[in-house]
Amino acid sequence: MSTKVRAAVCREFGGALQIEMIRLAEPGPEQVRVRLHATAICHSDISLVRGRWGGTLLPMVAGHEGAGVVEAVGEQVQGLAVGDKVVVTLVRACGQCAACRIDHPVSCDQMLFSAERSPLTDAQNGLLHQGLATAAFAEACVVHQSQLVKYQHSVAFEYAALLGCGVITGYCSVSNVAQLPKRQKVVVIGVGGLGLNTIQAAAAQRAWPLVAVDVLENKLQAGLEFGATHAVNATSNDVVEQVMEICAGPADYVFVTAGSAEMFSASLDMLSKYGTSVIVGMPADNEKVFAVDAHKLTDGRRLLGSKMGDVRIQRDIPKLLDRHQEGALKLAELISKCYPLEEINEAIADVEAGRALRNVIRF
Ligand SMILES: NC(=O)c1ccc[n+]([C@@H]2O[C@H](COP(=O)([O-])OP(=O)(O)OC[C@H]3O[C@@H](n4cnc5c(N)ncnc54)[C@H](O)[C@@H]3O)[C@@H](O)[C@H]2O)c1
Ligand SMILES: [Zn+2]
Ligand SMILES: [Zn+2]
Known part of the structure; x- marks a missing residue:
């Protein structure tokens, strides 16, 4: 049959x-x-x-x-x-x-x-x-x-x-993987299907500033509509400086949802010594390796990987649907x-x- x-x-x-x-x-x-x-x-x-x-x-x-x-x-x-x-x-x-x-x-x-x-x-x-x-x-x-x-x-x-994937991966990278505390300085690099949900989750934790970084203006605009407080276009060659200026110093948390090894490295350059970078985006096989300055980590920075936001689907999906019904999740x-x-x-x-x-x- x-x-x-x-x-x-x-x-x-x-x-x-x-x-x-x-x-x-x-x-x-x-x-x-x-x-x-x-x-x-x-x-x-x-x-x-x-x-x-x-x-x-x-x-x-x-x-x-x-x-x-x-x-x-x-x-x-x-x-x-x-x-x-x-x-x-x-x-x-x-x-x-x-x-x-x-x-x-x-x-x-x-x-x-x-x-x-x-x-x-x-x-x-x-x-x-x-x-x-x-x-x-x-x-x-x-x-x-x-x-x-x-x-x-x-x-x-x-x-x-x-x-089924985009919302839980973006959102739970914040809630489960980073366990983002309230009122942190947060940067989200890559403002697509995943990144917008990362922004929603960080905004729920009252992140400020909450900086959206993307190469496309339409995505940056969407980021602002989903709760980002600032937007930085990654095609400019001083992204790290722009982010640090907005944050008045380095950021506490950076989430990289773009599949870009270059941005994985950049995330550590804009992070405070006690900050956390969460890698979510998945580059092509031939672009997935990137160099890390070990001293940046031994200074105390944390580099975390996120597989689907470490989601427990039976727990997290109903919770997110509830949030949607309460008007708290777009x-x-x-x-x-x-x-x-x-x-x-x-x-x-x-x-x-x-x-x-x-x-x-x-x-
Ligand atoms: N870790 C996981 O479990 C998991 C789960 C699902 C998807 N992914 C991966 O996450 C990534 C994002 O998926 P999506 O569905 O949100 O994709 P998407 O295409 O909707 O969004 C990606 C965004 O990144 C932006 N971008 C690309 N290069 C950039 C750069 N160098 N700097 C800044 N922004 C840049 C694009 O303009 C786009 O807005 C993909 O690589 C996907 O394979 C990972
Ligand atoms: Zn997916
Ligand atoms: Zn098993």
Whole structure:
């Protein structure tokens, strides 16, 4: 038994995604099939289908920020039933490995995406890889139960989809990884889908100044609308000086959500001796190495990495949906445009051209 759905298939890194009918295997004992209503496009999907992270996982269906309705459940699934509204994430956690046992599910060994386990095949019965353990650029997906968060909030699917990665990664990099105290001097470098949520979280902690840094004026404007107090264009060659002038000295916290090794280094140059830099953005494989002056760290600066904001999805996603309902978390304002699946290549091109905050595929 299998279910046929339309999906955007990547057959060649850098090539256009092809809309094809694919087959989804029936959910295994711990799996769930979700009929997707919306999937947002994260820059990680773009890096993946452009081949920036190498690998040979082709052909593949990407997409990992989804929301929809449970359509079928495996016999061992607990706490989810047909008809439930769910946020779909890539955080697949076994509950048993070393990372899961110390409550860091984002680092679970099961986050590996092996070909054998993919529930996807194409019309010729050829294997399709499940990009980012989800394959949400399709009308439905089959994922592990641990990847889903049931919710009852009355929120549009396209907003709920944003919680699948961009919102939680940006927000929880502040709340979980940095555990940002109140009233700190904060800089956010990269003001896209993740960075705007980093700004929202820092603004909730009354960061001041809260400096947005990006290479695009439209992103800087959005940063100010999401709570930044100042904006600095990173195309100028004195970014560090500008930030230090605004902060009247070095910053307490810098979050780098741009996938830029140059900015990872710059974050340490604008940081106080007791400051913290949090690395969130993911450069291409050939740009990921950067030099660190060890003395900057032995002076006391902290350099932290963030994998999806160290999110615990069952705890953090409902909390963020509550905040949205209280009017304290912007979601609608993150969406630049909704596209049908057939126009996914246009939606991606629009993001690459820097025009979109988040583009969403609506099924
Ligand atoms: N750590 C994680 O768990 C995790 C999770 C999801 C995404 N990511 C990564 O985070 C990054 C951001 O994702 P996104 O979806 O927000 O992307 P996005 O395209 O929406 O935003 C990136 C922003 O960075 C800006 N930018 C690019 N180069 C810059 C530079 N040198 N200086 C300042 N700004 C610059 C762009 O103009 C853009 O506004 C990507 O690399 C993505 O792969 C990481
Ligand atoms: Zn695990
Ligand atoms: Zn993502």
